[in-house]
Amino acid sequence: MLTLKDVDAYYGNVQVLRGMALQARAGEILCLLGRNGAGKTTTLKTIMGLVRAQTGTITLDGEDITALPAHSVPVRGIGYVPQGRRLFAEMTVAENLEIGLMTRGRGRDVRERMLDLFPVLRDRLKQVSGTLSGGEQQMLAMARALCLEPRVLLLDEPTEGLQPSMIALIRDVVTQLKGGDTAVILVEQRVEAVLSVADRVLFIENGAPRETVDAATLRADPALVQRYVGVG
């Protein structure tokens, strides 16, 4: 389980997280919802050590990872798929996957599982990843992060800018992670996407956690979305 307690973070002198707190449990999908600039992406970056938590603690299965250097966080079992995919554009699909496998010393069996999960990548192994479609790039970014066999997977707007068929594919894969050993923290702007996959939703406002509700509560009370996201 990943736990954040009273985490404050800053960009220079500007405070961007104020007492951030959340719990992500194995087999569960926790969605972060909030307006633009609310602190959703910063929360993920703080977990990854890319933005330093000034106060508070971040623990993974009881181990304090708050002060770990950024490159040590994935080795502990946290995978991150940032906004915009960030592939190694000149490397092939196979090479991108290999880099992911190397992080935690995973082998061919994990690679095969990823290719079963994203069959379209199997046909593209030798293709330079920068030439893939947006949806295929997103699948590769997710497959590469899953090659770590992460205990926690952080997804930052994975369906942004994708066509509906690709969104459905990505959603299916995320849904398949439910009930497994991986906790998923999903940042998503599209409320209907959140409702279709989330177990719980954490609303964030001005860098602070406001309310955590389960998906059923959110469906029954659209005013919550109106209050924190401004759409309904």
Next chain:
Amino acid sequence: MIKSILLHGAVIALLIVLEPVLSEYHHGNLARILVLATYAVGYNILFGYTGLLSLGHAMFFAAGMYGCALMVRLAEWSVGPAFLFGVVCALVAGLVVGMLALRTIGVGFMIVTLMFAEAAHLTIAYYNEYTRGDEGFTIPQAVRTVAGLDLSDTTTRYFAALVLFSVCLIGSAALVQSRAGRVLVAIRENEDRVRMLGFNPFRYKLLALVLSAVMAGAAGAAYAVLFGYAGSTFASVQYSIFPLLWVLLGGPGTTLGPLLGTVLMFYLVDYASGTVMPGLAAFVEGSFGIEAPGLASAYLLLVGIALVLLVLFAPRGVLGVVRARVMPWLP
């Protein structure tokens, strides 16, 4: 993988076959080119594969050259141990400079490496009592032997240069195919992303810089031993720019690009300085009655034009274009 092994084997075989058929002039040139191409192979690991542009690599070449040549001249070591000492000097220099310079990125890294190299150049000039500064010094032919082989003999020299180049080329190709090599390329593509995947970029960049420095040092030491000369010109900024140009011309991030770039640039300079520019000077004088003595030695003008054209029309270098259009498997 098999194609890559065959291609590298074919290039080395071609260089072996060429030895007896080359004229004396080209024979000497190619031996020199192989040593300089070794330097470029090392530079390519840092620049072509890792994406770090150093403007101070001459210090590593000079560390190897002076580490070797001074041991022969002052301590009267034989050339074998002296060569190894030169390589160790470059390794230590690479480690020390890397620990400091790699704390910077981009332009900062370029400036810091340039400053280190200038400091090294000035240090060589300052201790001219030992180094003989710009004038340099020669290593007597009599001591340039190893295991009974006379390294001043043209054939022995050629094959010694070829062995060094082949070892570095194969080492470079093996590195690129290795897991560490994949991480280096990934750092070139997106360093932050590499960090987010759990790799420490600093450690890998330091590895690349040290390997690069070792190859540069081995080339410098080999130059001293095979051609019997050490001089501070080899520590000047010009010799930091050369490997960049060779790699850019041949194809950064291709294993054979450094060799091709060094060959092309060497003969471009040779042709421009020996034929084109003197001919142009004679034409200007004959046609217009204007004496232009400077024109004959302005061969860098032609080199500059060639580089501008290269950057405009083939920024990936010759083999980079070949890889993009014809041979995508080219390592």
